[in-house]
Amino acid sequence: MKKLVFAVVALLLVGVAVVRVVGIVATTADAYLYGYPLVIMDQTHQEMVREMGLGTNSFSHSLSLPGPEDRKVVRPNNDTLYSLAWLDLSETPQVVTVPAMEDRYYVIPFYDAWTNVFASVGTRTTGNDAGDYALVGPNWQGDEPEGLPVIKAPTNMVWIIGRIQINGTSDIPSIAALQQGFIITPLPRWLQGERAASGTVDREDASDEERLSVLEIVDAMDARTFFTALNHLMRDQAPAAVDEPLLGEIARLDIGPGLMFDPGVLTEFAMNEALTIVRNKLRAAMSEDRAGLSGWSIARDSIGVYGTDYLTRAFVALIGLGALTPEEAIYPLAEVDREGQGLAGSYRYRLHFEADQIPPADAFWSLTMYDELGFLVANPIDRYLLGDRDNMVYNPDGSLDIYLQHRNPGETAANWLPTPAGKFAVTLRLYLPGEAALNGNWNPPGIEKIGPAEGS
Incomplete structure (x- = not known):
């Protein structure tokens, strides 16, 4: 009888362990899907700084259309030329100046660190007239400057991927002239009447050194590397209020803003398996029946x-x-x-x-x-x-x-x-x-x- 009791207890313990592992795998998958865009965004920023020499709070303009030899960006377009900028709003607001576009389509979308478009300037939203727009961080407490539109960003990191309509390669000189009108100036300097330089050009003239792509870098991360990076990023790039229910769940795995991620050997093994499963599911979605x-x-x-x-x-x-x-x-x-x-x-x-x-x-x-x-x-x-x-x-x-x-x-x-x-x-x-x-x-x-x- 005792042997039977011990056997039943052992099975129950195994069952509890299996349920716990299944729960860890499911929560890990949720956490990975949640944090993946933030880690991708940060890694993209790092690679652009490293490969293209992009600075912070200044534009970098493209002056050539991509061709078959360009293998850095998947599905590039030949409809628009890009003007890129990474903003850091942690210290002071930045004023984005745009030129008049006449009848040419353009858009300057502002992405937060989680890849959401939280605002945009351009033909559809503000028209084609010239304008100045103050971007302020989530913790900014200053007075709004009179007569200057203020756009509050949910995170201190902001990515700008400006697009200007181009009508073939012969149109490049016209675009180049317009791009010089895109300017980013710290708010205190703007209020004093100063304007920063317009930025760099020819961002495609980056090193041709063979490097892993951003996706390959993130895919190579194990659970410890990925979630440690995510915790660090969430400390500086605040999650949205609507994320609180999920944050409560994943906090049980020591995943959250500023938490110390240390899952232990057995849990880490399960989490790595979960990462493999969710990555495969993401890629399988690309080939689903249409x-x-x-x-x-x-x-x-x-x-x-x-x-x-x-x-x-x-x-x-x-x-x-x-x-x-x-x-x-x-x-x-x-x-x-x-x-x-x-x-x-x-x-x-x-x-x-x-x-x-x-x-x-x-x-x-x-x-x-x-x-x-x-x-x-x-x-x-x-x-x-x-x-x-x-x-x-x-x-x-x-x-x-x-x-x-x-x-x-x-x-x-x-x-x-x-x-x-x-x-x-x-x-x-x-x-x-x-x-x-x-x-x-x-x-x-x-x-x-x-x-x-x-x-x-």
Whole structure:
């Protein structure tokens, strides 16, 4: 009888241990999804400082469009040139000055350390006139300067990824002149009438030294490294008030602002297993079935402003850090045709828009070609995208056909977007999308396979 009792007790203890481990794994997964964007943001900052020499509280401008040789940023666009800045608001507010843009689309979004767009300046929100805007940190206690709009940031770290519409390489000199009007000045100096320098240019002229990408660096972190870094970052970049319920849960694992993370050997093993599981799930989400939208994946909800949608926030940090809000832009992505088959250069395709289904965008739209890794595709005509600013030929009824294939189609070459010989994907960008695109009444048509590649 005693042996039976001991056996039952042993089984119960094992059961309790299993339940505890399962609970640790689940909580660890929640904590990782929660903290992943903050760690990615910090690591991105470190790498940009190291590789590009970016300073703090000053702009760095791009003066060239990316090409196939640029392999640092996944799914780069040739629609806009970038102006980047990292702000540190812990000591003093900073005044961001923007120039007049006339009729050119632009946006200066402000991202907090958790990757949320908490405010933006630009065509949609403030118009195209010149202006000055004071960015203040969460703990700032000063008096608001008269006549100067004040934007309060949720965290002391702020990332600016400014975008200015560009209409081809010949437009670069015009953009360069506009970029010189972007200025960041400490508030006390601005109040005295001073203005800082406009910043550096040609940020692409960074070292070509082979380095791990930000994603690779974060993926290589074990639980101890990751959560120690997260605790340190949360001390300086305050979590939002809506995060308090989750913070209470993960605090049981010594994860939280300023806590000392020390899980112990057995718990650390379980946590490392949890990190592997959640990383695999994040990447699996990238290839989930998209047949419901004729092969397109379209994110319209919770992008840019995430609230407690920690999964979406982590996923966006993985595939497109610095995404704009849907009101500013949407990015339908297709890796399969309308039949759900993977896109490949061994076939020819057509994307047909009926006259009343041309992408509804108040600024502009474009379709960009990428290889299977998300980089631009080298081709004989150096064409990486097609859109409403290109001289495409519309059909007599107003409809539009875009041809996706590896070889030049001849008579329809004006509407040809070259593909690689292997697998590929396309992104359709709509800047200032119309209401139909935002509410789902408009979706892109499926990509139609029209035959094998010539010569195959």
